[in-house]
Amino acid sequence: MAIISGPWNLLPSLALCYLYAQVFAHGVPNDPTGFPPCDALIKAGLADRLLLPTSPAYEPRVESWWSANARLRPWCLVQPQTTQEVSTIVTALSRAGGGAGDWHIAVRSGGHGPAGSNNIANGVTIDLGMMNRSSLDQTQNLASLEPGAAWKDVYFDLLHKGNVTVTGGRDGGVGVGGFLLGGGNSFYTGRSGFGCDTVINYEVVLANGSITTANLTQNPDLYKALKGGGLNFGIVTRFDVQTLPAVDLAYGQSILSTNYSGLVLDAVNDFTDQPETVAADDALVTAFTHTPGVGQTILVIRANTRGNLNSSSFGRITSIPAMKTSWAVMSMADAANKSQIDAGSLNTQVTGTFLNVPSTLLNVVALHTDLISTLSSRIGAENFTSALFIQPIPTYFRSAGHRNGGNILGLDRIAGNAILWTCGVGILNGDEAALAVAKMELNALSAALKARSIQKGADVDFVYLNYAEGMQDPLGSYGEENVAFLKGVASKYDPNSWWQTRVPGGFKVSRVGV
Numbered sequence: 001m002a003i004i005s006g007p008w009n010l011l012p013s014l015a016l017c018y019l020y021a022q023v024f025a026h027g028v029p030n031d032p033t034g035f036p037p038c039d040a041l042i043k044a045g046l047a048d049r050l051l052l053p054t055s056p057a058y059e060p061r062v063e064s065w066w067s068a069n070a071r072l073r074p075w076c077l078v079q080p081q082t083t084q085e086v087s088t089i090v091t092a093l094s095r096a097g098g099g100a101g102d103w104h105i106a107v108r109s110g111g112h113g114p115a116g117s118n119n120i121a122n123g124v125t126i127d128l129g130m131m132n133r134s135s136l137d138q139t140q141n142l143a144s145l146e147p148g149a150a151w152k153d154v155y156f157d158l159l160h161k162g163n164v165t166v167t168g169g170r171d172g173g174v175g176v177g178g179f180l181l182g183g184g185n186s187f188y189t190g191r192s193g194f195g196c197d198t199v200i201n202y203e204v205v206l207a208n209g210s211i212t213t214a215n216l217t218q219n220p221d222l223y224k225a226l227k228g229g230g231l232n233f234g235i236v237t238r239f240d241v242q243t244l245p246a247v248d249l250a251y252g253q254s255i256l257s258t259n260y261s262g263l264v265l266d267a268v269n270d271f272t273d274q275p276e277t278v279a280a281d282d283a284l285v286t287a288f289t290h291t292p293g294v295g296q297t298i299l300v301i302r303a304n305t306r307g308n309l310n311s312s313s314f315g316r317i318t319s320i321p322a323m324k325t326s327w328a329v330m331s332m333a334d335a336a337n338k339s340q341i342d343a344g345s346l347n348t349q350v351t352g353t354f355l356n357v358p359s360t361l362l363n364v365v366a367l368h369t370d371l372i373s374t375l376s377s378r379i380g381a382e383n384f385t386s387a388l389f390i391q392p393i394p395t396y397f398r399s400a401g402h403r404n405g406g407n408i409l410g411l412d413r414i415a416g417n418a419i420l421w422t423c424g425v426g427i428l429n430g431d432e433a434a435l436a437v438a439k440m441e442l443n444a445l446s447a448a449l450k451a452r453s454i455q456k457g458a459d460v461d462f463v464y465l466n467y468a469e470g471m472q473d474p475l476g477s478y479g480e481e482n483v484a485f486l487k488g489v490a491s492k493y494d495p496n497s498w499w500q501t502r503v504p505g506g507f508k509v510s511r512v513g514v
């Protein structure tokens with residue numbers, strides 16, 4: 001019609017186009033973006049908490065995810081600063097776009113979780129990074145931690161505020177939120193249990209936007225479920241955790257030749273079987289690694305949380321010649337700052353557990369050596385790093401959990417002292433095809449190890465959530481009873497299954513055993 005009536009009739013529609021362009025100009029606060037969840041957040045008054053792809057801070061923030069493959073670009077990032085804002089966000093998002101549209105929500109704290117768990121391309125990511133304060137109540141020996149803080153900052157803060165520390169991460173870059181919701185293996189675990197065992201009180205934003213607390217007396221079922229249950233019940237906005245005196249640690253790292261693999265494994269096996277009375281203050285992390293240009297080496301990390309440089313627990317491992325070694329007294333803050341693993345490769349990993357049996361320790365290391373040769377021929381030795389981490393999980397790691405009301409990890413089903421293994425591969429040249437190959441090879445390693453563990457009677461059905469990737473089933477490994485419990489808690493606190501369906505990242509209890 002415009003065509004036959006002459007060009008002057010086009011003017012009103014041109015004017016409309018111009019107006020449209022003004023209203024929808026990107027990056028201008030309060031203007032609609034066309035993305036339902038982002039528009040809902042703007043409408044809820046949170047425009048100045050949003051990062052859009054046009055915001056200068058957007059790209060640097062995307063780069064802050066630890067794994068390169070987790071650096072997805074959401075339609076918008078929303079960065080709440082208070083619990084009330086988290087509540088407003090959850091409420092706004094639950095109504096956004098009438099629930100239609102093919103988009104989802106992700107939640108991020110420290111951003112160290114695996115790709116797929118903590119960010120999303122089609123939708124909005126709730127980035128808790130601005131909620132990174134910690135405070136101290138010295139009369140009760142409690143620290144209140146916000147989820148977005150990195151452990152190194154928590155340690156520095158608490159050290160300077162009150163000369164105390166907490167049962168947190170060993171790598172300073174890891175975030176409070178994910179670590180504490182998946183368990184939390186710390187240098188202090190021998191004494192105070194997993195990080196989650198030291199949480200006395202949680203502040204949580206539920207699916208309906210209400211802010212609640214969970215502790216031994218208030219919502220005790222939710223309290224227990226949060227101790228290892230991950231993102232299934234709500235967003236935790238504050239963790240109140242028990243503090244410890246900030247005694248400086250004895251801490252060190254050594255690099256050993258793989259010529260000594262057998263001796264190292266004997267030492268690990270011995271260390272793991274020591275009784276609580278001997279080794280509760282000692283921690284040993286061993287990693288078999290492949291690094292381009294360096295080849296295969298063994299990294300041994302030792303800590304004594306009482307600052308004892310002469311702890312007898314390490315006698316055997318320190319008798320093995322090292323190419324390089326450090327061993328000194330320092331604060332947890334310094335130790336965490338010194339142990340940050342580089343970010344930025346395409347990462348993938350698998351994890352599992354077996355009983356502390358020497359032959360199975362040999363099996364896992366041999367399988368890792370095979371993995372290195374397979375990947376070297378398939379994708380090039382210069383194009384990847386790999387690390388097989390071996391960590392003792394002696395039975396006494398459960399004591400503190402029992403004292404504090406119990407967690408949901410189901411560790412009592414493990415028949416004895418165990419070894420937690422994690423094998424991670426980092427692709428260095430950004431090659432997604434190589435990443436896909438690495439995932440397959442890791443699965444093959446995992447299956448072969450499982451078969452051998454079963455054969456030796458060393459198999460343990462425990463998959464540690466904090467080291468697991470999407471193809472694994474950590475929640476299912478907590479045992480039928482705990483799964484049923486978690487499902488009950490999820491349906492009680494989230495009757496519409498909002499976290500299960502709208503927030504797909506991480507491990508969802510609704511998907512276990514169906």
Ligand SMILES: Cc1cc2nc3c(=O)[nH]c(=O)nc-3n(C[C@H](O)[C@H](O)[C@H](O)COP(=O)(O)OP(=O)(O)OC[C@H]3O[C@@H](n4cnc5c(N)ncnc54)[C@H](O)[C@@H]3O)c2cc1C
Nearest residue numbers: 107109110111112113118147171175177178179185236506
């Ligand atoms: C280099 C490195 C070192 C590590 N060292 C250790 C270690 O010493 N001990 C150990 O036990 N683990 C360790 N881990 C594993 C680590 O604990 C997990 O990756 C953990 O999930 C990271 O927490 P985050 O807050 O940084 O992660 P994020 O990726 O931000 O979050 C992880 C998951 O938790 C969810 N989530 C985060 N915050 C909240 C919240 N407030 N409410 C609800 N859901 C939330 C996210 O949606 C996501 O699914 C390490 C990992 C890396 C990469």
Ligand SMILES: *[C@@H]1O[C@H](CO)[C@@H](O)[C@H](O)[C@H]1NC(C)=O
Nearest residue numbers: 129130132133149150153157
């Ligand atoms: C909190 O995060 C902000 C923004 O990244 C940072 O500048 C600040 O140093 C952090 N504070 C603490 C206590 O970690």
Ligand SMILES: *[C@@H]1O[C@H](CO)[C@@H](O)[C@H](O)[C@H]1NC(C)=O
Nearest residue numbers: 200201213214215216217218
């Ligand atoms: C448990 O939560 C209730 C309600 O918020 C609170 O009154 C009580 O002090 C909390 N208990 C602990 C141990 O934090």
Ligand SMILES: *[C@@H]1O[C@H](CO)[C@@H](O)[C@H](O)[C@H]1NC(C)=O
Nearest residue numbers: 162163164244245246247248
């Ligand atoms: C901090 O606490 C530790 C352990 O209690 C103590 O040895 C140290 O002297 C304290 N430091 C300061 C500065 O108070």
Ligand SMILES: *[C@@H]1O[C@H](CO)[C@@H](O)[C@H](O)[C@H]1NC(C)=O
Nearest residue numbers: 256257258259260321322323
């Ligand atoms: C490891 O063994 C090889 C072969 O026996 C030997 O050449 C090398 O010097 C050894 N390295 C170390 C650090 O012992």
Ligand SMILES: *[C@@H]1O[C@H](CO)[C@@H](O)[C@H](O)[C@H]1NC(C)=O
Nearest residue numbers: 307308309310311312318327
């Ligand atoms: C601890 O070991 C160091 C050397 O490593 C030694 O000098 C010191 O005397 C030992 N201390 C104790 C208390 O045994």
Ligand SMILES: *[C@@H]1O[C@H](CO)[C@@H](O)[C@H](O)[C@H]1NC(C)=O
Nearest residue numbers: 152153156333334336337338
């Ligand atoms: C952490 O380590 C880095 C690099 O060694 C150093 O520059 C920085 O000062 C350390 N941070 C703190 C708070 O000590």
Ligand SMILES: *[C@@H]1O[C@H](CO)[C@@H](O)[C@H](O)[C@H]1NC(C)=O
Nearest residue numbers: 378379380381382383429431
């Ligand atoms: C390693 O990566 C480089 C760069 O992507 C590639 O050219 C090379 O072929 C790779 N090596 C192997 C053996 O695949």
Ligand SMILES: *[C@@H]1O[C@H](CO)[C@@H](O)[C@H](O)[C@H]1NC(C)=O
Nearest residue numbers: 206208209210492493494495
């Ligand atoms: C929010 O959900 C919780 C858990 O289901 C429920 O107890 C509470 O009453 C709900 N609050 C509102 C305002 O609906």
